[in-house]
Amino acid sequence: MSDNADGEPTELDEAAQVRWDALKDAVVELAGSAVDVDGFAAAFAAMRQVGQGIDLQEVLNAVHVPDDAGEYAGALRRMLVRIPDGWGRWISCSRGWYPILVDLDQQLAVLFPTYEIHQAKEKYGGLRFYWHASERVTDPEDPEPDWPTLGDQATKAENDAAWAAWQVVHDAWRVRLARYVETEVGAARQADLERRAKLAEQLVDAAEQRASVTCELCGRSGQLCRTQARHAWYQTLCPGCAAQKGYVRAKEESE
Numbered sequence: 168m169s170d171n172a173d174g175e176p177t178e179l180d181e182a183a184q185v186r187w188d189a190l191k192d193a194v195v196e197l198a199g200s201a202v203d204v205d206g207f208a209a210a211f212a213a214m215r216q217v218g219q220g221i222d223l224q225e226v227l228n229a230v231h232v233p234d235d236a237g238e239y240a241g242a243l244r245r246m247l248v249r250i251p252d253g254w255g256r257w258i259s260c261s262r263g264w265y266p267i268l269v270d271l272d273q274q275l276a277v278l279f280p281t282y283e284i285h286q287a288k289e290k291y292g293g294l295r296f297y298w299h300a301s302e303r304v305t306d307p308e309d310p311e312p313d314w315p316t317l318g319d320q321a322t323k324a325e326n327d328a329a330w331a332a333w334q335v336v337h338d339a340w341r342v343r344l345a346r347y348v349e350t351e352v353g354a355a356r357q358a359d360l361e362r363r364a365k366l367a368e369q370l371v372d373a374a375e376q377r378a379s380v381t382c383e384l385c386g387r388s389g390q391l392c393r394t395q396a397r398h399a400w401y402q403t404l405c406p407g408c409a410a411q412k413g414y415v416r417a418k419e420e421s422e
């Protein structure tokens with residue numbers, strides 16, 4: 168199970184975690200053996216074998232606090248719980264950026280207490296943070312109509328009729344909502360929501376900007392680096408970490 172009694176997502180249990188770790192090792196093995204067909208076939212078979220015991224939904228919905236989280240484990244865990252079911256509760260970057268993410272999360276939580284994170288990851292050497300305010304203005308006296316509830320026994324015709332009826336009710340509600348947003352109170356709330364959303368976007372941009380000058384591995388000041396292969400991998404690194412990994416400054420080639 169990856170939900171506790173309150174419906175809040177939890178870590179994989181130990182057995183599932185062991186299977187998942189084994190699958191990750193098998194995938195790494197597979198990627199490494201891709202140079203030779205026999206090696207690939209053997210690694211692929213091994214990966215399939217390991218993968219059989221795995222429930223992908225369970226893995227996606229469990230909370231994956233990174234092994235190197237250290238002092239940030241609690242704060243990162245609170246972020247992972249904000250990721251809705253199905254997206255995968257991972258933070259896909261290395262520890263040098265954890266303080267940036269944690270600061271950003273605390274700022275956004277002030278603006279939007281129930282905001283959702285969709286993805287927080289490294290891409291092309293930069294930080295990408297995708298989120299959703301999960302809030303909109305509605306009239307507190309006139310909440311959105313609930314979806315129809317139908318028993319398991321409902322026929323398709325009953326189902327269609329219930330949804331058609333709900334659609335009519337919902338359309339009427341949308342008309343009332345549009346009128347509410349034009350009232351003084353509604354307009355003020357809408358303006359406040361838009362102000363917070365704009366500020367939140369600026370905070371996300373600032374965090375991505377901060378990551379672009381912070382070593383993803385150690386958190387010291389860094390810059391965009393690349394491998395020297397023609398199809399390069401990019402990562403934001405400090406000079407020390409870059410030297411250790413054999414990366415060079417991305418800019419140097421054009422200088």
Ligand SMILES: [Zn+2]
Binds near residue numbers: 382384408
């Ligand atoms: Zn570094």
